[in-house]
Amino acid sequence: MDRTPPQDYETLRLEVSARYDSLSKRLRQIASFAWDHPTIMAMETTAVIAERAGVQPSALIRFAKAFGYSGFSEMQRPFQQHVSERSASYKERIRSVNGPGGTSDKKSPMGILDQYCEANATAMSNLREGVNAADLETAIDYLHNAEHIYTMGQRRSFPVVSYLNYSLNQAECRAHLLHGLGGMLFDECRSMTPKDVLIAISFSPYSEETARVVSIAKQNNTPIIVITDSALNAIASQATICFEVEDAEVYTFRSLTTSMCLAQTLATALLFRNETAEVNNN
Secondary structure (H helix, E strand, O other), X not given: OOOOOOOOHHHHHHHHHHHHHHOOHHHHHHHHHXXXXXXXXXXXXXXXXXXXXXXXXXXXXXXXXXXXXXXXXXXXXXXXXXXXXXXXXXXXXXXXXXXXXXXXXXXXHHHHHHHHHHHHHHHHHHHHHHOXXXXXXXXXXXXXXXXXXXXXXXXXXXXXXXXXXXXXXXXXXXXXXXXXXXXXXXXXXXXXXXXXXXXXXXXXXXXXXXXXXXXXXXXXXOOEEEEEOOOOOHHHHOOOEEEEOOOOEEOOEEOOHHHHHHHHHHXXXXXXXXXXXXXHHO
16 A cells, blocks of 8 residues: 655655665765755756756656655655745755855955855854754753763864863863773763763764764663754764754855854753752752
């Protein structure tokens, strides 16, 4: 018996995320393209989408049928509904800020500053719209009740994790930065328990070490809070709570503004939660 395919964008997105790891390499490629370019998925022909995604048109049909649709045209309907409600995805909106306006010489120092300011302003607006309030409250609950908070992030994520770990310690939390000094990374993270919390931050190209730490935390039944740029990756699929953020990008250089803002929000909200609890206990 044929199952009913997802009828709306969010349901489809959740199902693709849940099944992402089990998809073939080609279908994962289509899934990642779809979430980065919903407007193209909604409006373009199969031939154009296939060319932009770097796949054969037949792969798009296989992708649609894998989720219960009769064909690719039927699968486009959730994307069309989504795009009609929101003019473009977060990533597309961020990339669009490099259009007319501001300083005429885009590559002058002031022109570059203008572009970063515009891109970051758009990214911050998207962050405010995209973060689920219930997820944020639940994340603070986990952090408030945790005996120890472990933080993990490498490469571009490291500045955010370092700041977050510093802020958590300033809030008198037992925060531990998993940096792997002396080759002890995986020995350190094996001490995590269900009473602790792991905050893992990772952006493309994703750190294999971060993915391994998340896997160990999952095995230890440790709650995992993930900050990442896509829900379609190994650490996001194992998260207890996942915050998907998109930092601004100008000339292939990516900012950390939205990621840092979310980290500051977690630390500050936890501080206020701890202060309130202390007052109520006295």
